[in-house]
Amino acid sequence: MTVTIRDVARASGVHVSTVSRTFSAPHMVNATTRTRVLAVAEELGYRPNRAARALTTGRTHNLGLIVADIANPFFPPLIKAAHAAARQRDYHLFVADTDEEPAAEEELVQAFSKQVDGVVLCSPRSSNKALERLAERVPFVVINRRLRGAATVLMDVGHGARLAVEHLAGLGHTRVALVSGPAGSWTSAEIRTAAEQVPGVELVVVGPNAPIERGGFAAARRVRDSGVTGVLAYNDLVAIGLIEGLGELGLSVPQDVSVVGIDDIVPGRLNRPKLTTVAMPTAAAGRLAVDLLIQEVSATTSLETRLVVRDSTAAPR
Amino acid sequence: MTVTIRDVARASGVHVSTVSRTFSAPHMVNATTRTRVLAVAEELGYRPNRAARALTTGRTHNLGLIVADIANPFFPPLIKAAHAAARQRDYHLFVADTDEEPAAEEELVQAFSKQVDGVVLCSPRSSNKALERLAERVPFVVINRRLRGAATVLMDVGHGARLAVEHLAGLGHTRVALVSGPAGSWTSAEIRTAAEQVPGVELVVVGPNAPIERGGFAAARRVRDSGVTGVLAYNDLVAIGLIEGLGELGLSVPQDVSVVGIDDIVPGRLNRPKLTTVAMPTAAAGRLAVDLLIQEVSATTSLETRLVVRDSTAAPR
DNA sequence: CACCATAACGCAACCGCTTGCAGAATCCCG
DNA sequence: CGGGATTCTGCAAGCGGTTGCGTTATGGTG
Numbered sequence: 001m002t003v004t005i006r007d008v009a010r011a012s013g014v015h016v017s018t019v020s021r022t023f024s025a026p027h028m029v030n031a032t033t034r035t036r037v038l039a040v041a042e043e044l045g046y047r048p049n050r051a052a053r054a055l056t057t058g059r060t061h062n063l064g065l066i067v068a069d070i071a072n073p074f075f076p077p078l079i080k081a082a083h084a085a086a087r088q089r090d091y092h093l094f095v096a097d098t099d100e101e102p103a104a105e106e107e108l109v110q111a112f113s114k115q116v117d118g119v120v121l122c123s124p125r126s127s128n129k130a131l132e133r134l135a136e137r138v139p140f141v142v143i144n145r146r147l148r149g150a151a152t153v154l155m156d157v158g159h160g161a162r163l164a165v166e167h168l169a170g171l172g173h174t175r176v177a178l179v180s181g182p183a184g185s186w187t188s189a190e191i192r193t194a195a196e197q198v199p200g201v202e203l204v205v206v207g208p209n210a211p212i213e214r215g216g217f218a219a220a221r222r223v224r225d226s227g228v229t230g231v232l233a234y235n236d237l238v239a240i241g242l243i244e245g246l247g248e249l250g251l252s253v254p255q256d257v258s259v260v261g262i263d264d265i266v267p268g269r270l271n272r273p274k275l276t277t278v279a280m281p282t283a284a285a286g287r288l289a290v291d292l293l294i295q296e297v298s299a300t301t302s303l304e305t306r307l308v309v310r311d312s313t314a315a316p317r
Numbered sequence: 318m319t320v321t322i323r324d325v326a327r328a329s330g331v332h333v334s335t336v337s338r339t340f341s342a343p344h345m346v347n348a349t350t351r352t353r354v355l356a357v358a359e360e361l362g363y364r365p366n367r368a369a370r371a372l373t374t375g376r377t378h379n380l381g382l383i384v385a386d387i388a389n390p391f392f393p394p395l396i397k398a399a400h401a402a403a404r405q406r407d408y409h410l411f412v413a414d415t416d417e418e419p420a421a422e423e424e425l426v427q428a429f430s431k432q433v434d435g436v437v438l439c440s441p442r443s444s445n446k447a448l449e450r451l452a453e454r455v456p457f458v459v460i461n462r463r464l465r466g467a468a469t470v471l472m473d474v475g476h477g478a479r480l481a482v483e484h485l486a487g488l489g490h491t492r493v494a495l496v497s498g499p500a501g502s503w504t505s506a507e508i509r510t511a512a513e514q515v516p517g518v519e520l521v522v523v524g525p526n527a528p529i530e531r532g533g534f535a536a537a538r539r540v541r542d543s544g545v546t547g548v549l550a551y552n553d554l555v556a557i558g559l560i561e562g563l564g565e566l567g568l569s570v571p572q573d574v575s576v577v578g579i580d581d582i583v584p585g586r587l588n589r590p591k592l593t594t595v596a597m598p599t600a601a602a603g604r605l606a607v608d609l610l611i612q613e614v615s616a617t618t619s620l621e622t623r624l625v626v627r628d629s630t631a632a633p634r
Numbered sequence: 635c636a637c638c639a640t641a642a643c644g645c646a647a648c649c650g651c652t653t654g655c656a657g658a659a660t661c662c663c664g
Numbered sequence: 665c666g667g668g669a670t671t672c673t674g675c676a677a678g679c680g681g682t683t684g685c686g687t688t689a690t691g692g693t694g
Contacts, residue, residue, distance in 0.1 A: 002431075004680055015644045020682060030642055049431045051368040051377065052680035055649045060368065062411075062432075070397040073390065073583060080387040083414050092428065094379075095412040097400050111409065114319075114366045114650095115379075213587070240587050266390060267584040270530070270557050321650055332674050337652060347672060369650035372679045431680095 003046045012040040023048055063290055064094040064112040064119035066105060073265040074235070074282065075122065078143075082120065082286035089294055091117075102126045106134060113138040118293040120286075121145075123187075139296065141289045145186060151292045152300040153285050157187055157262065158194035160278035160305030164232050164260045165198040167276070167307055171315045173201065173230035173258060179219050179242060180207030181234035188234060191262070195232060204228060213241030220245025229257055229316035236261035236268035236277055243271070243312065254314035264308055273311035280305055320363045329357040340365055380607055381411040381429040381436035383422060390582040391552070391599065392439065395460075399437065399603035406611055408434075419443045423451060430455040435610040437603075438462075440504075456613065458606045462503060468609045469617040470602050474504055474579065475511035477595035477622030481549050481577045482515040484593070484624055488632045490518065490547035490575060496536050496559060497524030498551035505551060508579070512549060521545060530558030537562025546574055546633035553578035553585035553594055560588070560629065571631035581625055590628035597622055 009016040014033060021028045022037045029037075040046075054060040063086050067075045079095060086093045094112060098104035102125040112119055118139040124131060131147055134140070141151035168176050178195055181188040188208070196203050206222045209215030216238035223231060223242065233239035239261030243253045253259050253273055261268055261277040268275035281303045288301060326333040331350060338345045339354045346354075357363075371377040380403050384392045396412060403410045411429060415421035419442040429436055435456040441448060448464055451457070458468035485493050495512055498505040505525070513520050523539050526532030533555035540548060540559065550556035556578030560570045570576050570590055578585055578594040585592035598620045605618060 002680095006680080016681080017645080017683075018643060020680095021643090024682075028642075033642085047427065047431065049680050051371055051432055052649090053682075054368055055372065055651095055680080056682045058649085070400065071393045071583075073393075076388045076390075076393050079412070080414055083387065083412065084416075087413070092411050092432070093413070094409050095396070095400065096404070096410070097397055099401075110364065114364065115368055115409070267587045270584045270588060272589040319650095323650080333650090334652080334675080335673060337650095338673090341652075345672075350672085366650055369679090370652075372650080372681090373652045375679085 003044045005046070005048070007044060008037065008041045008046050011044060012037045024053075060115055060117055061090060062092050062094060062116045063293060064096065064108070064116045065122070065286075065290075066096045066098060066108050066119060066124075067122040068098050068100050068125065070095070070097045073237075073267055074263050074280075078122065078282040078286035080286070081283035082290050085287040085290040086294075091290070091294065093290075098125070100125070102130075106130055109134045109138060109140070118296075120289040120293060139293065141292050143285050143289055146300075151289075151298045153289050153292070154300070154302040155280045155282070155285055156302050156305050157278070157280065158190045160262065160280070160307065161191040161194040161232060162198055163305070163307040164262070164276075164278050165195045165201055165203075167309065167313065168230040168232070168258060168260065169198060169201045171230070171258065171313060173228075173316050175202045175204065175226075175228045176230035176232060177223050177226050177228040178203055178205045178207070179209060179216060179223065179231055179233045179238055180205055181209060181211045181215075181238070183208040185211075191232070191234070201230075207234070209234065209238060211235060212237045213244070216241025216243075217245040220249055220251075223257070224249055224251060230313070231257060231259045233259060233261050236263045236265045236275055239275055239277070239312070240267065240271055243273075253312050256317070258313035258316070260307075260313055269310075271312075276310045276313040277308050278305050279308050320361045322363070322365070324361060325354065325358045325363045328361060329354045341370075377432055377434055378407060379409045379411060379433045380610060381413065381426070381433045382439070382603075382607075383413045383415060383425055383436060383441075384439045385415050385417050385442065387412070387414045390554075390584055391580050391597075395439065395599040395603035397603070398600035399607050402604040402607040403611075408607070408611065410607075415442070417442070419447075423447055426451045426455060426457070435613075437606040437610060456610065458609050460602050460606055463617075468606075468615045470606050470609070471617070471619040472597045472599070472602055473619050473622050474595070474597065475507045477579065477597070477624065478508040478511040478549060479515055480622070480624040481579070481593075481595050482512045482518055482520070484577065484626065484630065485547040485549070485575060486515060486518045488547070488575065488630060490545075490633050492519045492521065492543075492545045493547035493549060494540050494543050494545040495520055495522045495524070496526060496533060496540065496548055496550045496555055497522055498526060498528045498532075498555070500525040502528075508549070508551070524551070526551065526555060528552055529554045530561070533558025533560075534562040537566055537568075540574070541566055541568060547630070548574060548576045550576060550578050553580045553582045553592055556592055556594070556629070557584065557588055560590075570629050573634070575630035575633070577624075577630055586627075588629075593627045593630040594625050595622050596625050 009019045022034045096108045105126045121142050123144040143153045261275045264277045264279035326336045339351045413425045422443045438459050440461040460470045578592045581594045581596035
């Protein structure tokens with residue numbers, strides 16, 4: 001049925017090892033036989049079986065990518081970039097979704113381990129201990145989590161948060177709310193620490209909140225009651241929900257209150273008003289992560305974020 | 318380094334074949350030896366190597382999923398559902414992105430072929446011929462494309478389009494524009510045919526357009542000039558772009574013109590006004606596709622679409 | 635022309651696991 | 665209690681490749 005290296009060997013009158021070498025070490029085989037073998041292979045439609053090859057070489061040319069939620073608009077650009085980078089080096093990409101369950105991370109990594117040369121783990125929810133245990137099974141790089149011993153790609157959300165608050169301060173806002181994310185989130189802490197450091201603005205924390213529209217929507221009342229004129233939201237979904245919630249309370253953005261999000265996801269750009277937000281370099285992160293993995297370099301990188309000013313921020317009344 | 322079946326065999330004093338069977342045919346091995354082997358395996362941290370297993374069994378327990386653009390909001394829910402379905406049956410999923418290039422489809426299927434038990438192809442752009450050629454290499458199921466000889470999952474966008482136009486008609490609109498997609502798109506033709514069949518409304522086609530916001534935005538002027546009061550857009554992105562474009566022209570939705578989109582992507586739900594749209598059962602399609610693949614049934618299925626009425630449609634002035 | 639380095643290829647073992655077949659042990663029943 | 669049927673396990677070949685080593689041409693050198 002399927003054509004193997006032996007078929008090619010037989011049809012071209014050489015030993016299988018020669019066929020093998022014409023594909024994996026072409027310089028070791030005479031030019032004329034090489035072209036003959038290649039021709040026969042082409043004609044028979046032979047393609048080396050990567051899984052079989054992996055068995056002896058130990059390299060599968062596959063990578064795993066694990067994210068919390070494929071359908072969360074934050075991830076697709078990252079996945080796409082990771083895929084492109086992998087493809088470019090002739091790697092294939094397993095993609096998996098933990099559905100936000102920490103336990104699934106471990107299980108997936110285990111399941112992948114024999115089948116990939118490494119896995120990239122996005123915003124892992126597992127404990128450091130668990131991750132270190134996994135690191136023994138398979139090389140991996142972590143995105144958005146500081147972890148010693150593993151290659152790491154960070155997006156400097158702290159810097160972005162500072163830019164955002166400075167932007168609000170620059171517009172004249174002196175009291176701004178931080179509509180935070182889930183309790184215990186690394187990102188949430190990062191944002192808060194940075195935001196607090198901006199001089200001249202008083203920061204009031206409203207939260208924790210669910211990291212989606214619902215969370216923002218529910219926080220609207222408390223934001224209004226806090227009397228702030230500007231808001232930094234945990235992410236764009238929260239910002240969008242918040243804007244809607246404020247609308248229900250009769251407050252409009254940016255006239256009554258300015259809102260800036262974080263992530264720069266597509267729905268934010270499409271929102272009305274268009275969301276001012278901190279752009280996370282998700283594509284760069286995805287690309288870089290697979291490059292690190294393939295080249296087996298263990299580094300920790302921090303990617304710059306930047307502020308994208310659109311229509312949801314303005315000077316206070 | 319990595320623990321193999323032989324290590325387990327040695328450590329538990331049985332032959333490798335017995336170890337093999339305790340994992341792949343437990344009923345063939347005596348209960349007491351089985352528990353012993355299992356215990357040893359557990360202790361050593363043994364996990365069967367699926368790639369090696371695939372070499373002899375011919376089943377990889379991997380599936381491939383090929384989409385045009387991972388970052389297009391239409392696909393992530395489909396990918397997520399496909400992944401969940403695969404996971405549930407202990408399959409892993411390769412995900413690939415063609416970047417809208419037809420040639421990439423063929424290349425990817427080829428590359429996957431030895432490593433998967435089947436691939437699901439979403440909205441393929443390749444010619445029928447090319448697809449039929451690929452079908453010989455690996456089982457696959459196609460989503461959103463009619464193809465004899467291959468298992469097919471269709472989403473009945475025609476029916477949805479009819480519902481949408483009927484909805485507009487029911488509100489009192491008598492002239493509606495169809496802001497179409499790219500020339501030659503199967504979906505576009507499908508939509509048009511169905512929309513034309515609704516009695517009592519005069520349909521004017523505006524297009525072709527790029528299937529993204531830009532396309533809708535650019536079509537705004539022609540929509541206004543056509544004097545319609547209702548619009549069915551090729552998809553939600555086009556609808557969103559159109560709404561913005563109409564806004565620039567001083568027309569508001571739904572007061573001046575009603576707009577309905579197709580797809581029901583997240584940004585549509587988040588848009589202001591919230592988009593009335595035809596919901597495509599993408600999750601169901603993804604799930605079903607992998608189920609068909611795994612069970613090796615070759616069927617052609619048509620999934621129901623439905624209309625989701627939100628805020629972008631109203632009675633004409 | 636003898637000699638040796640080098641290039642090209644064949645040989646065979648092996649990667650981790652499965653599976654048809656056969657041998658050994660145990661069982662059941664007349 | 666003998667003998668056939670079962671159950672369990674071992675043996676070894678093989679899945680599709682790779683690779684260290686040995687063998688045979690070939691070329692270059694003194």
